[in-house]
Amino acid sequence: MPKLIKDGAIANDEWVLIESAEVEGALPSGNLIVPLALWAAQQEQLLARDEEVGVWLQSDESPDKIGDRLRELALVAINFPAFTDGRGFSYAQLLRSRLNFTGELRAIGDVGKDQMFFMQRCGFDSYLIADDKDTDQAIAALSSFTDTYQSAQDQPVPAFRRNA
Amino acid sequence: MYQYNEFDRQLVKERVDQFRDQTQRFLDGNLSEGEFLPLRLQNGLYIQRMAPLLRIAIPYGTLSATQLRTLADVSRKYDKGYGHISTRQNFQLNWPALEDVPDILAELAEVEMHAIQTSGSCIRSITADPFSGVATDEIEDARPYAEILRQWSTLHPEFAFLPRKFKIAVCGSENDRTAVHFHDIGVIMAKNEQGETGFEILVGGGLGRTPVIGTSIRKFLPKQHLLTYVEAILRIYNQLGRRDNKCKARIKILVRALGADTFAEMVEEEWQHLKDSPSTLTDNEISRVCAFFEEPDYNSKVNTSEPSQLTENKEFSRWYTNNTRSHKQPGYRSVVISLKGTGTPPGDVSDTQMELIADLAEKFSFSELRTSREQNLILPYVEKAQLFEIWQALGGSGMATANIGTINDITCCPGGDYCSLANAKSIPIAEEIQRIFEAPDTLDELGDIDLKVSGCMNACGHHHIGQIGILGVDKKGKEFYQVSLGGGVGDNAAVAKILGPSFSQAEVPGVIKQITDIYLDKKTPDEKFTDTLARIGVQPFKEKIYAKTH
Ligand code: HEM
Numbered sequence: 068m069p070k071l072i073k074d075g076a077i078a079n080d081e082w083v084l085i086e087s088a089e090v091e092g093a094l095p096s097g098n099l100i101v102p103l104a105l106w107a108a109q110q111e112q113l114l115a116r117d118e119e120v121g122v123w124l125q126s127d128e129s130p131d132k133i134g135d136r137l138r139e140l141a142l143v144a145i146n147f148p149a150f151t152d153g154r155g156f157s158y159a160q161l162l163r164s165r166l167n168f169t170g171e172l173r174a175i176g177d178v179g180k181d182q183m184f185f186m187q188r189c190g191f192d193s194y195l196i197a198d199d200k201d202t203d204q205a206i207a208a209l210s211s212f213t214d215t216y217q218s219a220q221d222q223p224v225p226a227f228r229r230n231a
Numbered sequence: 232m233y234q235y236n237e238f239d240r241q242l243v244k245e246r247v248d249q250f251r252d253q254t255q256r257f258l259d260g261n262l263s264e265g266e267f268l269p270l271r272l273q274n275g276l277y278i279q280r281m282a283p284l285l286r287i288a289i290p291y292g293t294l295s296a297t298q299l300r301t302l303a304d305v306s307r308k309y310d311k312g313y314g315h316i317s318t319r320q321n322f323q324l325n326w327p328a329l330e331d332v333p334d335i336l337a338e339l340a341e342v343e344m345h346a347i348q349t350s351g352s353c354i355r356s357i358t359a360d361p362f363s364g365v366a367t368d369e370i371e372d373a374r375p376y377a378e379i380l381r382q383w384s385t386l387h388p389e390f391a392f393l394p395r396k397f398k399i400a401v402c403g404s405e406n407d408r409t410a411v412h413f414h415d416i417g418v419i420m421a422k423n424e425q426g427e428t429g430f431e432i433l434v435g436g437g438l439g440r441t442p443v444i445g446t447s448i449r450k451f452l453p454k455q456h457l458l459t460y461v462e463a464i465l466r467i468y469n470q471l472g473r474r475d476n477k478c479k480a481r482i483k484i485l486v487r488a489l490g491a492d493t494f495a496e497m498v499e500e501e502w503q504h505l506k507d508s509p510s511t512l513t514d515n516e517i518s519r520v521c522a523f524f525e526e527p528d529y530n531s532k533v534n535t536s537e538p539s540q541l542t543e544n545k546e547f548s549r550w551y552t553n554n555t556r557s558h559k560q561p562g563y564r565s566v567v568i569s570l571k572g573t574g575t576p577p578g579d580v581s582d583t584q585m586e587l588i589a590d591l592a593e594k595f596s597f598s599e600l601r602t603s604r605e606q607n608l609i610l611p612y613v614e615k616a617q618l619f620e621i622w623q624a625l626g627g628s629g630m631a632t633a634n635i636g637t638i639n640d641i642t643c644c645p646g647g648d649y650c651s652l653a654n655a656k657s658i659p660i661a662e663e664i665q666r667i668f669e670a671p672d673t674l675d676e677l678g679d680i681d682l683k684v685s686g687c688m689n690a691c692g693h694h695h696i697g698q699i700g701i702l703g704v705d706k707k708g709k710e711f712y713q714v715s716l717g718g719g720v721g722d723n724a725a726v727a728k729i730l731g732p733s734f735s736q737a738e739v740p741g742v743i744k745q746i747t748d749i750y751l752d753k754k755t756p757d758e759k760f761t762d763t764l765a766r767i768g769v770q771p772f773k774e775k776i777y778a779k780t781h
């Protein structure tokens with residue numbers, strides 16, 4: 068079972084991840100994170116359910132594609148097929164600063180402690196990490212650096228304006 | 232030069248801690264080779280043919296005598312007593328042990344140095360004119376803007392995992408000495424009609440297997456918008472740059488695929504969202520950083536006449552002409568220390584040489600030094616009256632070869648002797664060429680010729696932009712060399728044209744000799760090699776060279 072870190076602590080995962088848009092039969096119950104294609108095809112039905120809906124983006128799917136009803140989503144997840152595929156960092160910044168998404172922003176896929184500091188800065192607040200990874204170390208890595216130069220979601224004011 | 236404050240110091244220290252942890256996890260088997268690779272690259276560590284290669288940042292090629300002393304120390308303690316100046320103004324150790332790297336970085340941090348983003352698919356350390364602040368053709372000192380970009384790009388959370396490496400150069404002078412057209416982003420200091428200084432922005436230049444000259448996408452960007460505009464470019468590239476094929480992942484391929492105009496429009500649109508955000512530079516910040524690069528305390532009573540020894544000492548006079556440069560400040564020159572003595576790999580410098588250079592910098596150049604794209608070291612602020620003493624001191628250590636700017640000032644990558652990607656050796660080729668032209672009268676006769684050697688098409692030796700370029704190629708498992716002519720930078724930015732079929736190692740020196748013979752034969756009086764080449768083209772060279780050998 069992958070482990071969830073949310074808001075800097077270990078958390079229970081209250082979401083079910085639907086990996087493929089090709090679902091056979093009815094959708095399972097519970098809060099669902101669905102692929103973009105499924106969201107595009109069944110937006111109405113998904114929003115009509117009693118439980119929450121989230122969408123996960125593949126690394127080549129820009130958050131622009133979620134469309135106007137983004138604000139009705141409680142969660143967006145961004146997949147990192149490999150940690151070196153850094154598109155998700157820009158998507159996160161865009162979701163937070165351009166699309167004003169305020170729900171949970173989750174990193175999924177190849178997520179490790181060496182990326183989490185950057186992810187957090189770009190606006191992620193939850194991380195699904197592989198079962199064999201150490202959660203204490205991962206949580207500690209969120210504070211690898213005391214302060215940083217540039218502006219990002221965690222600190223919109225760059226150091227040069229704060230230290231002036 | 233820039234001095235760290237508490238903030239910078241803490242960040243670099245925390246990066247050392249982070250890297251120590253990453254290295255330890257790798258050594259303990261908790262990080263796989265594949266996982267460690269991108270992490271160590273982001274901190275300048277390659278694993279090469281013989282040993283790791285550690286690339287230490289010298290941001291925009293400016294360093295202090297103290298820093299050079301530390302490099303000497305580290306080279307002695309952890310390596311074989313020498314290091315290498317790279318074509319991007321950085322410093323490379325060829326033989327450190329992986330386990331030692333965190334300790335090396337900790338020692339470097341003590342003198343405000345690091346290896347952050349000197350390799351890997353991220354924003355690399357920023358380059359600028361090594362004669363910044365002293366050149367007579369300067370529009371404005373590029374270093375404050377290079378430093379501002381350095382801080383902004385350091386551990387930028389959004390751009391740590393780009394499709395590919397990303398190189399930025401800032402050119403602040405009329406004559407480009409940074410190869411600004413061959414960078415992913417080229418920043419050129421420019422003036423608008425009101426006489427204000429800002430930047431022209433080029434994108435999509437690069438060398439490697441597909442050399443491309445950068446395209447201007449903005450003629451004038453007011454200073455305060457530097458970071459937001461560059462951020463807009465990076466954001467587009469990070470999302471759309473190809474990640475399926477390493478050879479097509481540089482921004483140059485994206486710009487080509489979209490068309491420069493479309494790319495420029497996309498940047499403009501993205502920038503509209505970022506423009507005037509808090510990342511916009513303030514006058515305060517610009518003057519804070521500029522203050523670090525103010526003129527040194529020049530001697531107001533300096534003797535402005537030419538050194539008296541020039542008339543009586545031919546060797547000194549030759550060195551003065553070739554290895555020193557004009558200076559903004561009357562009575563001063565900058566000195567290029569030749570790391571191109573025949574028989575030592577171009578750009579290599581030993582621990583004792585570094586210490587000698589540090590002494591000279593302390594004594595004669597306000598304790599400051601520069602590294603150049605041509606892989607030499609520079610003393611930027613020297614009184615003319617001190618030049619003779621410096622020449623003597625350098626000569627005693629093999630660093631006064633009067634060959635700067637000549638065909639023997641060869642730019643050369645480590646090649647097959649060190650690099651596991653090499654098709655062929657490059658250092659021995661450089662040495663054989665130097666042997667042919669070594670005689671001072673020969674070098675005088677040939678004048679300025681820029682010759683560059685790379686051991687494979689990755690082009691670390693910049694062969695594409697050499698007036699003469701030599702590229703190692705693999706021909707059925709044998710080392711061969713392709714020769715090209717006519718590369719250049721700045722207003723003459725051009726990719727060299729390949730002469731024809733490649734040559735064996737034994738043939739190369741003869742071919743280069745033929746090229747110079749043809750030049751001497753065809754030149755008009757006082758015509759430089761590059762001008763003769765521009766006038767007569769590559770054809771006469773082709774005809775003659777291939778007529779003889781084939
Ligand atoms: C020995 C270890 C090295 C390795 C494995 C290496 C690898 C590479 C590779 C793969 C490229 C092509 C990148 C691309 O086209 O995207 C490249 C380009 C380059 N490297 Fe190296 N390199 C090494 C050493 C050096 C050294 C010693 C220098 C400086 C002397 C250097 C400076 C450069 C430069 C300036 C480029 C061209 C940048 C461009 O394509 O725009 N590299 N290197």
Ligand code: SF4
Nearest residue numbers: 644650653686687691
């Ligand atoms: S050009 Fe090729 S051989 Fe030379 S250092 Fe670069 S990768 Fe190695």
